[in-house]
Structure formats: C-alpha cells, structure tokens
Amino acid sequence: MQPENNQANETNTQLPNDDEKAIVRVTEEIIALQREFHFENKDKVTERRRRLRDIIDRATASGREA
Amino acid sequence: MILDRITLKDFRCFYGEQSIDFASDPDNNVTLIHAENGVGKTTLLNALLWCFYGITTAKFEKKDDLINYDALAAGRTSAFVEVLFLHEGRRYRARRYASKSESRDFRSFSIMRIESGHSVTLDTPDTFINTVIPKGMASHFLFDGEHAEVFLGEDNRSSIRHAVQDILGCFLIETAIKDLGETATYYRKQMPTSRSSANMDDVSSRIDALVGQIEIANETRNSLQGEVEVIEQQIADIDDKLRNAAATKVLQGQRDAALRDLLKAQKRSAEAQDEVLRWLGDNGRYLVSSRITDLTFDHLNAQETKGRIPSPYNEEFVKDLLEMERCICGAELKLGSEGHTKVAALLHKAANATLRNRLSRVRARLTELKTGRAVAPGKLDAEMKRQSTARQDISSLEAQLAEISEKLLGIDFDEIAAREAKRNSLRKAANEKREQIGSMSARIESSESDKANAQRELNRLAESDADARIFVTRYNLCETLKVRLEKDLEEEENVARSVLRASIVKVLDDTSRKAFRLKMTDDYGISLENDAGTQLPKSSGENQLLGLAFTAALVEFARLRQNAEDHRLLRGTVAPLVLDSPFGQLDEHYRKTTAKYVPRMASQVVLMVSKSQASGGALEALQDRVGEEFVLVRTNKAARGMRELEVRQFHGKDVEMASFDANYDGSSIVRVTP
Numbered sequence: 001m002q003p004e005n006n007q008a009n010e011t012n013t014q015l016p017n018d019d020e021k022a023i024v025r026v027t028e029e030i031i032a033l034q035r036e037f038h039f040e041n042k043d044k045v046t047e048r049r050r051r052l053r054d055i056i057d058r059a060t061a062s063g064r065e066a
Numbered sequence: 067m068i069l070d071r072i073t074l075k076d077f078r079c080f081y082g083e084q085s086i087d088f089a090s091d092p093d094n095n096v097t098l099i100h101a102e103n104g105v106g107k108t109t110l111l112n113a114l115l116w117c118f119y120g121i122t123t124a125k126f127e128k129k130d131d132l133i134n135y136d137a138l139a140a141g142r143t144s145a146f147v148e149v150l151f152l153h154e155g156r157r158y159r160a161r162r163y164a165s166k167s168e169s170r171d172f173r174s175f176s177i178m179r180i181e182s183g184h185s186v187t188l189d190t191p192d193t194f195i196n197t198v199i200p201k202g203m204a205s206h207f208l209f210d211g212e213h214a215e216v217f218l219g220e221d222n223r224s225s226i227r228h229a230v231q232d233i234l235g236c237f238l239i240e241t242a243i244k245d246l247g248e249t250a251t252y253y254r255k256q257m258p259t260s261r262s263s264a265n266m267d268d269v270s271s272r273i274d275a276l277v278g279q280i281e282i283a284n285e286t287r288n289s290l291q292g293e294v295e296v297i298e299q300q301i302a303d304i305d306d307k308l309r310n311a312a313a314t315k316v317l318q319g320q321r322d323a324a325l326r327d328l329l330k331a332q333k334r335s336a337e338a339q340d341e342v343l344r345w346l347g348d349n350g351r352y353l354v355s356s357r358i359t360d361l362t363f364d365h366l367n368a369q370e371t372k373g374r375i376p377s378p379y380n381e382e383f384v385k386d387l388l389e390m391e392r393c394i395c396g397a398e399l400k401l402g403s404e405g406h407t408k409v410a411a412l413l414h415k416a417a418n419a420t421l422r423n424r425l426s427r428v429r430a431r432l433t434e435l436k437t438g439r440a441v442a443p444g445k446l447d448a449e450m451k452r453q454s455t456a457r458q459d460i461s462s463l464e465a466q467l468a469e470i471s472e473k474l475l476g477i478d479f480d481e482i483a484a485r486e487a488k489r490n491s492l493r494k495a496a497n498e499k500r501e502q503i504g505s506m507s508a509r510i511e512s513s514e515s516d517k518a519n520a521q522r523e524l525n526r527l528a529e530s531d532a533d534a535r536i537f538v539t540r541y542n543l544c545e546t547l548k549v550r551l552e553k554d555l556e557e558e559e560n561v562a563r564s565v566l567r568a569s570i571v572k573v574l575d576d577t578s579r580k581a582f583r584l585k586m587t588d589d590y591g592i593s594l595e596n597d598a599g600t601q602l603p604k605s606s607g608e609n610q611l612l613g614l615a616f617t618a619a620l621v622e623f624a625r626l627r628q629n630a631e632d633h634r635l636l637r638g639t640v641a642p643l644v645l646d647s648p649f650g651q652l653d654e655h656y657r658k659t660t661a662k663y664v665p666r667m668a669s670q671v672v673l674m675v676s677k678s679q680a681s682g683g684a685l686e687a688l689q690d691r692v693g694e695e696f697v698l699v700r701t702n703k704a705a706r707g708m709r710e711l712e713v714r715q716f717h718g719k720d721v722e723m724a725s726f727d728a729n730y731d732g733s734s735i736v737r738v739t740p
Contacts, residue, residue, distance in 0.1 A: 027547060030246070031634050034238040038196070052245050053252070060539045 026059045067198050068670055069642045070150040070157070074113055076137035077145045077164070079106040079732035081701070086110075086735055088642070088672065089693025090152075096665050096691045097672045100680065100716070101698040102723065106733035107674050110698070111644060115204060117147040117162045118195050120175065123205070132164035136703075136730035143167055153198050159185070160195065200636045202232040206620050207641040207668075226590040226616070233620045234562050235627070235636025236555055243551050250544035254524075257534045257541075266534060269524045276517040280510055287506040288589075290499050295591055297496040302601040304489045314474060314482055321470045324463050326599050331459040338453035345446055352439040359435045366429065376425055381418035384409060521545070554634065562623065563588070569619035570612070577611055577659045584612075592616075614648055614660060618667045643668035647679050654682040661687035677714070697736045700724040 030052060037048045069088040074080040089097045101107040112122045122129045133145040143166040150159050157180040165174070177191040188194050199207065206229055231240065254270050308318040369375035387409055391399045399406040474486035528538035567586050574584065582602060583595045594602040594609055602608055627638025648664060649657045661684040665671055675685070697716060706726035713720050716738035725734075 023546065023550065026543070027550065028633065030242050030547065031238050034242050034245075035633075038238060038241070049245050049249060049252075052249050056249060056253075056540050056543055060536065060543055 022059065026055060029055045067639070067641050068152040069114075069672070070152060072110075072113060072117075072150075073146075073148040074110075075146045075148075076134040076142055077113060077147050078109045078132060078134060080109065080735070081134050081136055081730040081732045084735045086696055087694055087737075088670065090670060091693050092669070094691055094693030095668075095670050096688060097670075097694045097696070098685075098688070098692045099672065099674045099696045099698065100677070100714075100738075101674050102676050102700075105698040105700050107646065107698065109733075111646060111674070113147045114149065114644070117149050117160055118199070119201050119204060120162060121201075133166060134730070134732060136732070138166070151198075156180075160191070197637075199639045199641045200232075200235060200237070202237050202636075203235070203624060203639060203641070206232060206617070207624075207639075207643050226592060229616075229620060230559065230562050230566065230590070233624050233627075233638065234558055235630075235638065236558060236634075237636060239551050239555050239558075239634050243548055243555070246544045246548040246551070250541050250548065253537045253541040253544065257528070257537045266524060266527050266531070269520050269527065273517060273520045273524070276513050276520065280513045280517070283506050283510045283513065287503055287510070290503045290506065291589065291591070294496050294499050294503070295593075297492050297499070298601060299593075301489055301492050301496070304485050304492075305600060306602075307485060308474070308482070311480060311482065313477055313480060317470050317474055321467060322600055324466050324470065328460065328463040328467070329599050331456050331463060335453055335456035335460060338449050338456055341449040342446065342453065345449060349438065349445070352435060355435045356439055359432050359439070362428075363432055363436075366425075366432075376417040376422055377415045379412050379416040381413060381416040384412050384416050551634075558635065560588075563590075565623055565626070566616075566619045569622050570615045573615035573618045573663070574608070574611060577615070577656070577663050578608055579655060579659075580608060582608060610652055611656060611660065614663075617643070617645070618663070621668050640669055642670035642672060644672040644674075646674045647676065648673070649675070649679050649682075649684050652682075657682045657684040658687040661685070664688065665691035693739075695737070695739045697721050697723075697738055699734050699736050701728040701730060701732050701734050702726045703728055703731050 033048065033051055033055065037044065068090050070090065071085055071087050073083060073085040075083045086097070086099070089095055099107075099110070101110075108123075108125055112126045116122050116132075133142070137145065144163050146161055146163045148159060148161040150157065152158075159178045159180055160176070161178075162175045175191050177188045177194055178185040179188060195201075231237075251274075254273065257266050257270060305318060305322075308314040309322070366375060387393060387399065388406065391401065391406070393399055393405065393409065397405055399409055471486060471490060475483050475490075477483055477486075525538055525542070528534045563586065567584065570586075571584050574582075580596070585591075585593045585595055585601075592612065594612060596602060621641075621643055624638040625640050627635075628640055630637050645664065645667075649660060652660060664673065665688070673688075695716065697714075699721065700723065702724065704726060709724075709726070712723040714723055715721070717740035719738055721736055721738060
C-alpha cells in the first residue's frame with residue numbers, strides 16, 4: 001500500500017483530464033476498492049477513504065502514476 | 067439460489083427445532099404458508115434475511131432479543147437459523163447463531179458447501195452470500211411484504227429509486243461518488259495551509275457554501291415534488307368520488323373531457339412555440355438578410371456590367387505577358403522597365419480560379435437566401451397561427467372548467483360543494499408549489515454556475531501557487547471522476563427505467579381488465595392514468611396491482627442482469643421471491659388473475675396468506691402450482707378456558723389454529739401438503 005502523500009511542495013504532476021486511459025484506469029481502481037470493502041463487509045469508511053486518497057495521490061504523482 | 071429448507075432453533079417464537087421444506091419443482095414452485103397475524107410471519111420472513119446477512123427489517127421489533135424466552139428459561143443460551151440452498155448446481159448450508167454469551171472467537175455465521183460424503187466450510191461466507199444475492203437486492207426478494215405499501219404510500223419516489231438502484235447493483239458507484247466528493251473536499255481544505263494568500267481560503271469557503279446551498283435546494287425541490295404528487299393524488303381521489311356520485315357524474319365527466327382537451331391544447335401550444343423558436347433558429351437569417359442580399363446582388367450586377375467583377379484580366383494571362391516580356395501590342399516589357407511595372411500591377415486586380423469560384427459561391431448563397439426569404443414568412447405565419455388557436459382553445463377550456471367548478475360548488479348536499487372547494491384549494495396549493503419548484507430550479511442552476519466560476523478561480527489562483535497546485539490537481543481529478551461516475555449512473559438508471567417500464571406494462575396487461583397507461587417520470591414518480599389522462603386513485607385495484615407488477619419487474623430485471631459483465635455494477639441474481647399478503651384489498655377478479663400470475667414471477671415463490679387473503683378464489687387459481695403447504699399455529703402455555711376452538715381444514719386435514727396447555731408460548735409449523 002502506498003503511503004499517504006500530502007507533501008505540498010512536490011513538483012506539479014498534472015494528470016491531464018483528457019487522458020482517457022488514465023481516467024479509466026483510476027476509475028477501475030476505485031471501483032475495485034469499493035468492491036473489496038463491500039464484499040468483505042468492512043464497514044470502515046475512514047480506511048476506505050484513506051485508500052482512495054492513495055489512489056488519487058499515485059495517479060497525480062510524477063513518474064508514479066498508477 | 068433455490069431454497070431447500072429453513073430450520074429455526076429456539077429463534078424468537080419458534081421453540082425447539084422447526085423446519086419448512088420449500089417447493090422447488092419448476093411446475094409446482096409455490097410454497098404456501100397460511101398464517102394469521104401474530105403467529106410469526108414477520109419472524110419467518112426475517113429469519114431468512116438474518117441468517118444470510120445478520121440484518122432484520124424495521125418491522126422486526128426487539129431485534130436483539132432473538133432467543134426464545136422459554137428456551138432461555140430452560141437453560142439454553144443460543145438460537146440459530148439454518149438455510150439449506152442450491153446455487154449453481156451445488157448444495158450449501160448457511161447457519162447463523164445468536165448467543166447469549168458470545169465469546170470473542172465465536173463464529174456466528176458460517177456457510178458449508180456440501181459435497182458427496184463431506185462438507186467444506188467456506189472461508190469468507192459474507193463475500194459468498196453477497197455474490198449469490200447481493201445484500202442490497204435481498205430485501206426485494208426475501209422480504210417483499212412492503213412493496214405494495216411503498217407504492218401506496220405518500221412519497222414513493224425515493225423508495226422506488228432505491229429499489230431500482232439496489233437491483234441495478236450500483237452500490238459500488240454510489241459509494242465511490244460519495245467518497246470522491248468527501249476526498250475532493252479533503253484536498254481543497256488542504257490548500258490554505260500550504261500557501262500564504264488568504265484568497266484561496268475564501269474561494270474554498272465560497273465553494274463549500276455553494277455546495278451546501280445546492281444540496282439544500284435539491285432537497286427542497288424533491289420534497290416539493292413529493293408534496294405536489296400527494297396533492298395530485300388527493301385531487302384524483304376527489305375526482306373519483308365525484309365521478310361515482312349520481313349528482314355529479316355528468317359534470318365530472320365533462321370536466322374529465324375538458325381536462326383531456328386542455329392537456330392536448332397545452333401540448334399543441336408548446337409544440338407550436340417550439341416550432342416558432344426552431345424556425346427562428348433555422349430561418350431567422352432569411353429575414354435579417356433581406357436588405358443585405360438585395361444590396362449585394364445590386365452591387366455585384368453593377369460591377370459585372372462595368373466589367374469590374376470579375377476583373378477583365380486573368381491572372382494567368384498577365385503572368386504569361388510578364389514571362390514573355392512582351393505586351394499584346396508588341397511593346398517590349400523588360401524587367402524593371404516602366405511598362406513591366408504597369409503590367410505587373412495588373413496582377414493585384416487580375417481574376418484567378420479561386421476568385422472566380424468564390425464569386426460563384428457568393429452568388430449561389432445569395433440566391434438561396436433570396437429563395438428561402440420568399441417562403442419563410444409563410445411557414446412562420448402557419449406556426450404562429452397554430453399557437454394562437456391553441457391558446458384560444460386553452461382560454462375557452464379554462465373558462466369551461468371554471469364554470470363546471472362553479473356548478474359543483476353550487477350543489478349543496480352530500481358534501482359535494484365542500485369537496486369541490488377542497489379540490490380548488492388543493493389545485494391552488496399545487497400551483498404554488500410548482501412555482502416554488504421553478505424558483506428552486508433557477509436557484510440550483512445559478513448556484514451551479516457560481517460554483518463552476520469559483521472552481522475556475524481556484525484553479526487560476528493555484529496556477530500561481532506551486533505549493534497549492536498539487537492539491538488542486540488532486541481536487542480536480544476527484545471532481546472529474548465524480549462527474550463521470552454520476553453520468554454513468556444516470557445512463558445506467560435510464561436503461562433500467564426503460565426495462566422496468568416495459569416489464570411493468572406487460573405485467574399490468576396480463577393481469578388488469580382495464581386499459582390504462584403507466585406514467586413513470588425520470589425521477590420515479592409513478593402513477594396510472596386512464597384513457598382520458600386522469601390519474602387513478604391509489605386505492606384502486608389497478609394501483610394495488612402496480613406494487614406487484616413493480617416487484618415482478620424487479621425480479622425479471624435482476625434475472626436479466628445475472629451475467630452482466632460491467633465491473634462497476636453488481637451482477638443480478640435469480641432468487642426466490644417471498645410475498646406477504648400480495649392480494650391486499652383486490653376484488654375477486656383481480657385476486658384470481660394475480661394468483662395465476664404470481665407463480666410466474668420467480669423460479670421459486672414463497673407466499674404467506676391469511677384466511678381472508680385466501681378467500682375470493684385466489685387459492686383455487688393458485689392450487690395447481692403449490693408444491694408445499696404449511697400452517698403457522700399459535701401455541702400457548704395457558705389453558706384454553708372459555709376460548710372458542712378454531713379449526714380450519716386443509717386438504718381434508720383438521721388443524722387447530724391455536725393450541726393451549728403447551729410447553730411454550732410461540733408458534734409451531736404444521737405441514738399440510740396433500
């Protein structure tokens with residue numbers, strides 16, 4: 001699992017919104033996360049959202065796109 | 067999933083171990099359970115839900131008190147519900163325990179796959195049962211007793227929407243949307259701490275406020291729409307009473323006809339209005355181009371006459387002369403000479419192929435505008451006339467309706483005047499609420515626009531703040547993903563709505579004796595209308611059928627989706643359908659047609675009926691499809707005393723509906739299958 005990344009001074013790594021493939025990939029990751037928590041019956045919202053932030057952080061981090 | 071057997075051990079009112087074997091033969095797929103109020107019908111229905119998911123419905127009181135009191139008194143400390151079922155050709159046993167003294171490692175829920183000679187305990191029973199029947203869908207199959215009430219209830223919109231979303235399996239998308247919204251806000255709130263300027267903080271707060279305003283306005287609008295529906299229903303009920311009263315039958319008939327004509331006239335007026343606007347969009351240029359077309363034509367003709375357009379010199383010809391360095395008069399045109407310069411200057415005005423083509427296109431366009439202009443006003447006039455006629459019809463019909471209302475107000479007996487007065491005040495209230503809905507919609511639109519502007523401003527501010535940029539990037543990504551998923555969900559719901567609409571119409575066609583239309587708006591407002599476009603009262607048999615038709619449509623939709631591949635949605639399922647008192651207040655005819663239809667609703671149907679429900683020919687119509695039949699009997703520790711003996715006969719077998727001097731208070735299951 002990737003650590004949460006809130007460092008504000010990292011270089012800008014804009015994920016282009018028109019990058020359809022990246023959007024689709026991130027969406028799939030998010031749905032897989034929701035599926036995992038739904039089926040495992042884990043009612044852990046905080047943990048699920050932290051994992052979601054990891055996905056977003058990775059998708060917007062330079063050279064570390066998911 | 068096909069249910070095989072349910073066993074209840076000391077579970078609520080079921081003392082000791084008691085079982086029901088379900089009918090699973092495709093030709094005799096109905097399990098009929100006779101049960102009066104208070105004998106454990108709700109407990110039985112909830113036992114299935116509880117066994118599979120550990121949940122119970124809202125109607126299930128004292129939900130933590132699961133162990134039978136007499137069993138506790140006898141020193142037993144646990145209860146269980148066990149369900150044997152078949153899924154994809156394999157047999158399973160699900161069992162859930164309720165224990166008075168649960169130890170930490172007590173495993174309350176387990177599922178075993180039963181194979182020849184041995185059984186295998188599944189590692190993740192929750193996951194497994196959710197793949198067999200997703201939890202969200204379960205309540206629509208395993209505990210259907212409330213569907214009819216949902217439809218007959220005052221605000222059915224959100225319940226219907228939730229049911230559709232449950233069966234569509236969009237839980238994953240919904241949660242993702244919610245999480246992305248929260249995460250977007252998280253990132254936005256991180257920004258102010260990372261830079262010096264307070265501007266971003268202000269913009270961020272503004273976005274927060276706007277999001278709150280939009281949410282409140284949406285809630286208010288939805289609530290108003292629900293209120294309008296309730297009012298319309300009350301008006302429909304009054305109309306129904308007036309339609310059936312001898313003194314007002316004719317007047318109400320006239321009103322129904324006038325209302326039907328009014329709807330048509332309003333439709334015509336709106337269509338004509340749209341046509342006028344569309345016409346102006348398509349043809350407005352003909353009107354505004356009239357003068358300029360004439361002037362341009364005149365200019366072109368005059369210049370052509372003078373030989374200026376196109377130029378009398380062709381570019382190719384002038385270039386040839388310059389290349390040959392000789393004029394047509396024979397004079398020499400040496401490069402740099404005065405003659406050469408003069409001839410070369412002609413190139414500026416010389417006509418070439420491009421210029422000639424362009425000129426030809428201009429003439430063709432002008433001719434088209436001129437022709438269009440000649441026919442344009444005629445078309446516009448026709449639409450304006452149509453609109454005017456429709457408006458006149460509307461005025462005349464409104465006057466007619468007002469006159470009918472006046473007459474009804476004048477009938478001072480049998481509560482007619484009072485009903486009409488009430489109807490008028492309801493109509494006024496509905497119109498006021500519609501105005502408020504319009505105002506809410508405008509507010510939402512304006513707030514959405516302000517929010518978009520604020521988000522743009524935030525992006526602009528972040529551009530000049532390197533520290534904040536990464537958070538804006540993440541915030542934007544969350545918003546983009548959220549909007550996309552919302553759009554996906556909307557599209558999926560649109561498809562689901564069409565499928566359900568078609569299914570409901572088909573069920574109603576098969577079961578109803580009257581012709582009427584199903585009205586299902588995009589926001590799940592559902593009603594039935596007769597040919598005249600008048601809403602049927604909720605108490606009508608047709609509307610009661612609607613509840614059942616909706617359930618049948620959901621079951622069918624889930625079946626269609628059982629192999630759906632979309633990773634964002636949960637798959638549908640084939641599941642047993644448990645129906646509690648589905649015949650409601652239906653008349654004899656509807657009971658029979660409904661009873662005939664029920665076995666076709668799912669591969670396996672469990673039907674609970676009371677004595678009154680079983681009357682009116684329903685059971686006779688159903689009998690051929692019943693594979694198993696049980697009676698829930700009330701068991702009392704008390705002595706019978708003076709209480710009357712209540713015996714019912716099932717297939718020649720006498721069953722005492724309440725027994726006394728028993729070991730426990732509760733219910734017992736008696737099999738009466740012939």
